Amino acid sequence: MTVRAFRGEIVSVPHDPLTDPQAVRHDPDGMLVVEDGIIIDRGAYAALAPRYGDVPVDMLPGLIVPGFIDAHIHYPQMDRIASHGEQLLDWLDRHIFPAEKAFADRAHADHVAGLFLDELLRNGTTSALVFPTVHAHSVDALFEAALDRNMRIISGKVLMDLGPDGLADTVDSARAQSDALIRYWRGKARLGYAVTPRFALTSSEEQLQAAGQLLVDHPDVLMHTHLAENERECAEVAARFTQAADYLDAYDRFGLVGDRSVFAHGIHLSDRACARMHESGAGVAVCPTSNLFLGSGFFDFTQAARHGLKLGLGTDVGAGTSFSMLHTAGVAYQAGLMRGHRLDPFRALHLATAGSAALLHIADKVGGLMPGQEADFVVLNPAATPLLARRTAGADLAERLFALQILGDDRAIASTYVMGERAAC
Structure with missing residues (x-):
């Protein structure tokens, strides 16, 4: 069994914010623990790191969101x-x-x-x-x-x-x-x-x-x-x-x-x-x-x-x-x-991830970055272009997400991971 961990700012929206005010899951300094392509744990780095002291950790600068x-x-x-x-x-x-x-x-x-x-x-x-x-x-x-x-x-x-x-x-x-x-x-x-x-x-x-x-x-x-x-x-x-x-x-x-x-x-x-x-x-x-x-x-x-x-x-x-x-x-x-x-930018992220997953009957597998799901995720770079960097500097999470949605494109994709492995793309 192969266990590895990823550290960075993590955000997902497993449920629809239109009906669930607690839908957004945000870990400003978070950790995803992945075993053989499946997420086995997620939470604050400070809380999880002691449990997985021997697991190698990849630092991922940017914003980690579901694939x-x-x-x-x-x-x-x-x-x-x-x-x-x-x-x-x-x-x-x-x-x-x-x-x-x-x-x-x-x-x-x-x-x-x-x-x-x-x-x-x-x-x-x-x-x-x-x-x-x-x-x-x-x-x-x-x-x-x-x-x-x-x-x-x-x-x-x-x-x-x-x-x-x-x-x-x-x-x-x-x-x-x-x-x-x-x-x-x-x-x-x-x-x-x-x-x-x-x-x-x-x-x-x-x-x-x-x-x-x-x-x-x-x-x-x-x-x-x-x-x-x-x-x-x-x-x-x-x-x-x-x-x-x-x-x-x-x-x-x-x-x-x-x-x-x-x-x-x-x-x-x-x-x-x-x-x-x-x-x-x-x-x-x-x-x-x-x-x-x-x-x-x-x-x-x-x-x-x-x-x-x-x-x-x-x-x-x-x-x-x-x-x-x-x-x-x-x-x-x-x-x-x-x-x-x-x-809302959080609902837009939901529709592009967990909402689509529910529509396709694969929400148990992907879309929320939750334990038990497959480790498909993307690292977004809010400073991918000079304009994005200027617009997102000092911005809160909602503003950064919205700026990425309005100003972002493939240039904002720092990396893509499929089942915990970086895709060659």
Whole structure:
């Protein structure tokens, strides 16, 4: 057994500050004790050091926070980040679907998957819920690359039998390939599976029904899709699913709304849909940079709080404009203000860590830097740039966190640790 310790200023937000006034855990001079990749103790250095006198201690200058957890991102879209000129549906046709067709080549998928995961680690993201493509081997490529890096990654073959030529599967192939992938990858290392219909418009009713059956057959997997992102998209869903009460109901009719369902965006939600999500235990991955970039709108944090929705934070690259969860948290604050909500910096950190972990059903494993959890953490440098250094000098913890979220990016990531080992990124 290998035991090592890390000393520095430690902060995590294991619970939602919106509902728990004691949510923030802060150790100004703290110590994390890690055994074989698992945190076995945490607290003030002065209190813990005598107990672990023979354990080597690494000094980590900066601010130690949990590894970021990206609740919604597309790895095949990384090369189309910053693609100009369209809102959602036209953007997909013009930029994204052509890029995803290239993943028919397994070698291309392998190459991009490795670059993608390295970019996550470089930005301090150690866990993520990831969209691949319709190609089954795009999942294999991502999972194999994640195994090499010991990352906690959840993904699943995209289902889209109404997709364009070169990206359309069938009801039968989607069901068979998804089932085979689940059975092959289930329980391997730190990997998880998600049944992944792209969105309501790219699947037939028969395929949505098959997706629901996969969830029945494999109750341990997640369900991951898009919901109420763009007004034109919402209108087209309403025109097609005329019997549905709203967009969420178009999924609910096929058994796709449950406590393991993760819906990206959720900008244009009815109160009925919010109430149903709360009742079911489903939640939303908020994607502020993507919502702004595609002109989709601003997530309503006030409505979500009123209904008690589970929330996480996602970059949604490639519509999202940065892999940085710090930057994404900063834009979430700005987007919230557009609807009158002032996102607290501690809650923003919660959403980017433990909140996303709860949404992805991995909160027992990561997100809080608590004993028993895996030792995924990031060291932030509040003086990474001259402006950050000036803004954070003498600032209290809340001000430093907020400055990092507004002014920070990959440059503020001093180091990333996965299971207690520094990542090579």
